[in-house]
Protein backbone atom coordinates (compact mmCIF):
# COMPACT_ATOMS: atom_id res chain seq x y z
CA UNK A 285 0.00 0.00 0.00
CA UNK A 286 1.28 3.45 -0.84
CA UNK A 287 -0.20 6.70 0.39
CA UNK A 288 -1.02 9.53 -1.83
CA UNK A 289 1.41 12.25 -0.84
CA UNK A 290 0.87 14.53 -3.77
CA UNK A 291 0.69 18.22 -3.20
CA UNK A 292 -2.73 19.08 -1.83
CA UNK A 293 -2.48 22.81 -1.69
CA UNK A 294 0.03 25.52 -2.16
CA UNK A 295 1.02 28.15 0.32
CA UNK A 296 3.58 30.86 0.17
CA UNK A 297 6.02 28.95 2.38
CA UNK A 298 6.08 25.36 3.66
CA UNK A 299 6.72 25.66 7.39
CA UNK A 300 6.93 22.81 9.88
CA UNK A 301 8.78 21.00 12.60
CA UNK A 302 10.32 17.75 13.74
CA UNK A 303 7.53 16.05 15.71
CA UNK A 304 7.17 13.07 18.00
CA UNK A 305 6.01 9.62 16.87
CA UNK A 306 5.40 8.47 20.42
CA UNK A 307 2.68 5.81 20.43
CA UNK A 308 3.18 5.05 16.71
CA UNK A 309 4.17 6.90 13.54
CA UNK A 310 0.51 7.78 12.82
CA UNK A 311 0.54 10.11 15.84
CA UNK A 312 3.08 12.34 14.10
CA UNK A 313 0.35 13.63 11.79
CA UNK A 314 -1.85 14.62 14.73
CA UNK A 315 1.14 16.31 16.36
CA UNK A 316 1.94 18.20 13.17
CA UNK A 317 -1.69 19.23 12.67
CA UNK A 318 -1.88 20.56 16.23
CA UNK A 319 0.97 22.92 15.31
CA UNK A 320 -0.59 23.76 11.91
CA UNK A 321 2.49 22.43 10.16
CA UNK A 322 2.67 22.34 6.36
CA UNK A 323 5.49 19.78 6.65
CA UNK A 324 6.85 17.52 9.36
CA UNK A 325 9.98 15.52 9.99
CA UNK A 326 9.95 12.27 11.97
CA UNK A 327 12.13 9.39 13.10
CA UNK A 328 10.88 6.13 11.65
CA UNK A 329 12.78 4.19 14.33
CA UNK A 330 14.22 4.91 17.76
CA UNK A 331 17.19 7.18 16.87
CA UNK A 332 19.33 5.77 19.68
CA UNK A 333 18.90 2.05 18.97
CA UNK A 334 20.15 -0.19 16.20
CA UNK A 335 17.00 -2.24 16.14
CA UNK A 336 13.44 -1.09 16.52
CA UNK A 337 10.27 -3.06 16.03
CA UNK A 338 8.90 -2.01 12.63
CA UNK A 339 5.39 -0.52 12.67
CA UNK A 340 2.58 -3.01 12.10
CA UNK A 341 0.53 -2.91 8.90
CA UNK A 342 -2.28 -1.43 10.98
CA UNK A 343 -0.06 1.46 12.10
CA UNK A 344 1.19 2.05 8.56
CA UNK A 345 -2.42 2.19 7.33
CA UNK A 346 -3.39 4.57 10.12
CA UNK A 347 -0.42 6.79 9.22
CA UNK A 348 -1.39 6.90 5.55
CA UNK A 349 -5.05 7.61 6.34
CA UNK A 350 -4.15 10.36 8.80
CA UNK A 351 -1.77 11.98 6.30
CA UNK A 352 -4.41 11.77 3.57
CA UNK A 353 -6.88 13.64 5.80
CA UNK A 354 -4.35 16.23 6.91
CA UNK A 355 -3.27 19.46 5.22
CA UNK A 356 0.36 18.42 5.87
CA UNK A 357 2.07 18.41 2.48
CA UNK A 358 5.45 16.83 3.18
CA UNK A 359 6.60 14.18 5.62
CA UNK A 360 10.34 13.76 5.77
CA UNK A 361 12.14 10.96 7.63
CA UNK A 362 15.41 11.45 9.54
CA UNK A 363 18.08 8.78 9.88
CA UNK A 364 18.91 7.43 13.37
CA UNK A 365 21.73 9.03 15.39
CA UNK A 366 23.87 5.86 15.58
CA UNK A 367 24.16 5.49 11.82
CA UNK A 368 27.58 5.90 10.16
CA UNK A 369 27.45 4.93 6.50
CA UNK A 370 31.05 6.20 6.11
CA UNK A 371 32.49 4.10 8.94
CA UNK A 372 35.81 2.26 8.55
CA UNK A 373 34.52 -0.26 11.13
CA UNK A 374 32.86 -3.12 9.31
CA UNK A 375 30.37 -3.95 12.05
CA UNK A 376 29.04 -0.39 12.33
CA UNK A 377 29.01 -0.05 8.55
CA UNK A 378 26.98 -3.24 8.15
CA UNK A 379 24.51 -2.28 10.87
CA UNK A 380 24.12 1.21 9.39
CA UNK A 381 23.42 -0.20 5.96
CA UNK A 382 20.90 -2.74 7.24
CA UNK A 383 18.92 -0.18 9.19
CA UNK A 384 19.04 2.41 6.38
CA UNK A 385 17.70 -0.17 3.94
CA UNK A 386 14.81 -0.92 6.31
CA UNK A 387 14.12 2.78 6.64
CA UNK A 388 14.09 3.24 2.86
CA UNK A 389 11.62 0.38 2.44
CA UNK A 390 9.36 1.70 5.19
CA UNK A 391 9.50 5.15 3.57
CA UNK A 392 8.45 3.61 0.26
CA UNK A 393 5.49 1.86 1.93
CA UNK A 394 4.34 5.00 3.70
CA UNK A 395 4.73 7.38 0.76
CA UNK A 396 7.65 9.28 2.29
CA UNK A 397 9.96 10.49 -0.47
CA UNK A 398 12.91 11.87 1.46
CA UNK A 399 15.22 10.55 4.18
CA UNK A 400 17.55 13.13 5.73
CA UNK A 401 20.94 11.81 6.75
CA UNK A 402 24.17 13.26 8.08
CA UNK A 403 27.30 12.24 6.20
CA UNK A 404 28.84 10.14 8.97
CA UNK A 405 32.38 10.26 10.36
CA UNK A 406 35.67 8.93 8.97
CA UNK A 407 37.07 8.25 12.47
CA UNK A 408 40.66 9.06 11.49
CA UNK A 409 40.79 7.30 8.12
CA UNK A 410 40.62 10.61 6.29
CA UNK A 411 37.92 12.57 4.51
CA UNK A 412 38.55 11.04 1.11
CA UNK A 413 38.13 7.57 2.55
CA UNK A 414 34.92 8.53 4.36
CA UNK A 415 33.29 10.26 1.40
CA UNK A 416 34.03 7.31 -0.90
CA UNK A 417 32.73 4.81 1.66
CA UNK A 418 29.57 6.87 2.07
CA UNK A 419 28.97 7.09 -1.66
CA UNK A 420 29.53 3.31 -1.98
CA UNK A 421 27.05 2.70 0.86
CA UNK A 422 24.36 4.65 -0.96
CA UNK A 423 25.08 2.89 -4.26
CA UNK A 424 24.60 -0.43 -2.51
CA UNK A 425 21.40 0.81 -0.86
CA UNK A 426 19.93 2.15 -4.10
CA UNK A 427 20.67 -1.22 -5.72
CA UNK A 428 19.27 -3.43 -2.96
CA UNK A 429 16.44 -1.56 -1.22
CA UNK A 430 12.96 -1.96 -2.63
CA UNK A 431 12.41 1.77 -2.53
CA UNK A 432 12.53 3.23 -6.04
CA UNK A 433 10.75 6.47 -5.07
CA UNK A 434 12.85 7.28 -2.01
CA UNK A 435 15.60 9.87 -2.23
CA UNK A 436 18.39 10.70 0.16
CA UNK A 437 18.68 14.23 1.51
CA UNK A 438 22.30 14.80 2.50
CA UNK A 439 22.37 17.25 5.41
CA UNK A 440 25.03 19.89 5.89
CA UNK A 441 26.73 19.30 9.25
CA UNK A 442 28.59 21.38 11.85
CA UNK A 443 31.66 19.16 11.47
CA UNK A 444 32.26 18.04 15.05
CA UNK A 445 35.15 15.60 15.47
CA UNK A 446 35.75 13.68 12.24
CA UNK A 447 32.22 14.28 10.95
CA UNK A 448 31.95 14.82 7.22
CA UNK A 449 29.59 17.28 5.54
CA UNK A 450 30.75 20.59 7.03
CA UNK A 451 31.58 22.00 3.61
CA UNK A 452 29.41 22.02 0.50
CA UNK A 453 32.17 20.24 -1.46
CA UNK A 454 31.68 17.10 0.65
CA UNK A 455 28.03 16.83 -0.40
CA UNK A 456 28.93 17.55 -4.03
CA UNK A 457 31.61 14.84 -3.94
CA UNK A 458 29.36 12.13 -2.47
CA UNK A 459 26.77 12.85 -5.17
CA UNK A 460 29.47 13.09 -7.85
CA UNK A 461 31.03 9.73 -6.96
CA UNK A 462 27.68 7.91 -6.93
CA UNK A 463 26.40 5.84 -9.81
CA UNK A 464 22.96 7.27 -8.95
CA UNK A 465 23.34 11.06 -8.60
CA UNK A 466 19.64 11.56 -9.33
CA UNK A 467 18.72 9.86 -6.05
CA UNK A 468 20.28 12.68 -3.98
CA UNK A 469 18.96 15.99 -2.79
CA UNK A 470 20.23 18.25 0.00
CA UNK A 471 18.97 19.57 3.36
CA UNK A 472 20.58 22.76 4.63
CA UNK A 473 20.67 23.17 8.42
CA UNK A 474 21.11 26.85 9.28
CA UNK A 475 22.73 26.11 12.67
CA UNK A 476 25.14 23.59 11.16
CA UNK A 477 26.34 25.74 8.25
CA UNK A 478 26.86 28.69 10.61
CA UNK A 479 28.87 26.59 13.06
CA UNK A 480 30.82 25.16 10.11
CA UNK A 481 31.86 28.63 8.94
CA UNK A 482 29.26 29.83 6.43
CA UNK A 483 28.11 33.15 7.83
CA UNK A 484 24.42 34.02 7.45
CA UNK A 485 24.05 36.83 10.02
CA UNK A 486 23.41 39.61 7.50
CA UNK A 487 21.58 39.70 4.16
CA UNK A 488 24.95 40.08 2.39
CA UNK A 489 26.24 36.99 4.24
CA UNK A 490 23.13 35.08 3.16
CA UNK A 491 23.68 36.15 -0.47
CA UNK A 492 27.29 34.95 -0.29
CA UNK A 493 26.45 31.63 1.35
CA UNK A 494 23.55 30.77 -0.98
CA UNK A 495 25.62 31.79 -4.01
CA UNK A 496 28.35 29.41 -2.84
CA UNK A 497 25.78 26.67 -2.33
CA UNK A 498 24.45 27.28 -5.82
CA UNK A 499 27.91 27.22 -7.39
CA UNK A 500 29.08 24.09 -5.60
CA UNK A 501 25.93 21.96 -5.21
CA UNK A 502 23.18 23.78 -7.12
CA UNK A 503 20.09 25.32 -5.52
CA UNK A 504 17.90 22.94 -7.53
CA UNK A 505 19.07 20.17 -5.20
CA UNK A 506 17.99 22.01 -2.05
CA UNK A 507 14.80 20.22 -0.95
CA UNK A 508 14.62 21.03 2.79
CA UNK A 509 15.91 23.39 5.43
CA UNK A 510 16.48 22.68 9.07
CA UNK A 511 15.62 26.05 10.52
CA UNK A 512 17.57 26.34 13.76
CA UNK A 513 19.26 29.24 15.47
CA UNK A 514 22.66 28.40 16.99
CA UNK A 515 23.73 28.21 20.60
CA UNK A 516 27.16 27.39 19.17
CA UNK A 517 29.51 30.13 17.97
CA UNK A 518 30.32 30.94 14.35
CA UNK A 519 33.01 28.55 13.02
CA UNK A 520 32.97 26.57 16.28
CA UNK A 521 32.18 23.27 14.51
CA UNK A 522 29.87 22.58 17.45
CA UNK A 523 26.26 21.46 16.89
CA UNK A 524 23.94 23.14 19.43
CA UNK A 525 20.53 24.34 18.30
CA UNK A 526 18.79 27.39 19.78
CA UNK A 527 15.29 28.82 19.48
CA UNK A 528 14.62 31.14 16.55
CA UNK A 529 16.03 34.62 17.16
CA UNK A 530 17.58 33.68 20.51
CA UNK A 531 20.92 32.40 19.27
CA UNK A 532 24.09 33.60 17.58
CA UNK A 533 22.59 33.67 14.08
CA UNK A 534 19.76 36.08 14.90
CA UNK A 535 16.54 36.84 13.10
CA UNK A 536 17.87 38.36 9.83
CA UNK A 537 18.82 35.00 8.28
CA UNK A 538 15.38 33.56 8.97
CA UNK A 539 13.60 36.62 7.56
CA UNK A 540 15.81 36.31 4.46
CA UNK A 541 14.90 32.66 3.87
CA UNK A 542 11.18 33.16 4.57
CA UNK A 543 10.89 35.96 2.03
CA UNK A 544 12.94 34.43 -0.76
CA UNK A 545 10.75 33.05 -3.55
CA UNK A 546 13.48 30.54 -4.47
CA UNK A 547 12.55 28.69 -1.26
CA UNK A 548 8.75 28.98 -1.52
CA UNK A 549 8.34 25.22 -2.11
CA UNK A 550 11.13 24.06 0.20
CA UNK A 551 10.02 22.63 3.57
CA UNK A 552 11.42 24.57 6.52
CA UNK A 553 11.70 22.27 9.52
CA UNK A 554 12.32 23.45 13.08
CA UNK A 555 14.53 21.17 15.17
CA UNK A 556 15.06 23.14 18.34
CA UNK A 557 14.97 21.75 21.92
CA UNK A 558 11.87 21.28 24.11
CA UNK A 559 9.59 20.64 21.19
CA UNK A 560 6.47 20.11 23.30
CA UNK A 561 6.61 23.56 24.81
CA UNK A 562 8.62 25.56 22.26
CA UNK A 563 7.65 24.48 18.72
CA UNK A 564 4.48 26.58 18.83
CA UNK A 565 6.35 29.74 19.76
CA UNK A 566 9.12 29.16 17.20
CA UNK A 567 6.62 28.48 14.41
CA UNK A 568 4.75 31.66 15.30
CA UNK A 569 8.01 33.61 15.15
CA UNK A 570 8.80 32.17 11.70
CA UNK A 571 5.32 32.82 10.30
CA UNK A 572 5.52 36.38 11.63
CA UNK A 573 8.61 37.01 9.51
CA UNK A 574 6.78 36.57 6.20
CA UNK A 575 6.22 40.00 4.67
CA UNK A 576 2.96 40.54 2.77
CA UNK A 577 3.38 41.91 -0.68
Ligand SMILES: [Zn+2]
Pocket residue numbers: 439473510555
Ligand atom coordinates in the same frame (compact mmCIF):
# COMPACT_ATOMS: atom_id res chain seq x y z
ZN1 LIG B 1 19.35 19.23 11.21
Ligand SMILES: [Zn+2]
Pocket residue numbers: 473475476523524525
Ligand atom coordinates in the same frame (compact mmCIF):
# COMPACT_ATOMS: atom_id res chain seq x y z
ZN1 LIG C 1 22.14 19.71 14.67
